[in-house]
Amino acid sequence: MVPRSGNGETRNEVDHFVQKTLQNKGLERSAEACSDLLLRRLYISLTGLAPTLEQIAEFKADKSEDKYEKWVDKLLETQAFAERLAVDWMDLARYADSYGYRRDNSREVWLWRDWVLRSLKANMPYDEFLTHQLAGDLMPNSDDQMKLATAFNRMHMQKNEGGSVPDEFRTEYVADRAQTATTAFMGLTLECCRCHDHKYDPISMKEYYSTYAFFNNIDEAGVYSYFTKSTPSPR
Known part of the structure; x- marks a missing residue:
């Protein structure tokens, strides 16, 4: 059951659990991070890379209410996310x-x-x-x-x-x-x-x-051939 939390802004069910735990421990939520920091966290979490200055500027220029969700979807479709x-x-x-x-x-x-x-x-x-x-x-x-x-x-x-x-x-x-x-x-x-x-x-x-x-039914040799395209690694 989702707990009923008192003070603090909640946007989804998870926020209620977080807020309730903070209240029980006598703690308060930190202020929401600035857009630069939010975007940096998002990029590093999904791609392992920090956003460029151009990407930060594009994010700031996006005034839509669901821009964070849109950027999440955008990064989930990138090659960098697959590599991550x-x-x-x-x-x-x-x-x-x-x-x-x-x-x-x-x-x-x-x-x-x-x-x-x-x-x-x-x-x-x-x-x-x-x-x-x-x-x-x-x-x-x-x-x-x-x-x-x-x-x-x-x-x-x-x-x-x-x-x-x-x-x-x-x-x-x-x-x-x-x-x-x-x-x-x-x-x-x-x-x-x-x-x-x-x-x-x-x-x-x-x-x-x-x-x-x-895995023991493959007819193979225990050593690979000298005649493969393999070459000694440079020393």
């Missing part, structure tokens, strides 16, 4: 433009990054966003973009050093995919139960390898 949303997802998906081991050769996976940005900007439904990345190639009528989305599963480190044992690193790739999928889609960490059951861990070792099995 993508930052956390890129970290979770272990995105990198190189393979990560000793020579750290470059790899071209920016096509998947651009797919993520396009999907976020287009406000793709969240269930589709996840399903396409996990198994877009296995879905009915899968197109090239759905297959591209599954590059999510291959953003892990990869090996090609001489003397590497392919089966060893193939196993590491499968484990990485299983662990990343459960972290990204279920909010669970599976690293501990890879090795043992633990009375405080909700996931058993059997459940770990049941999940592992979903």
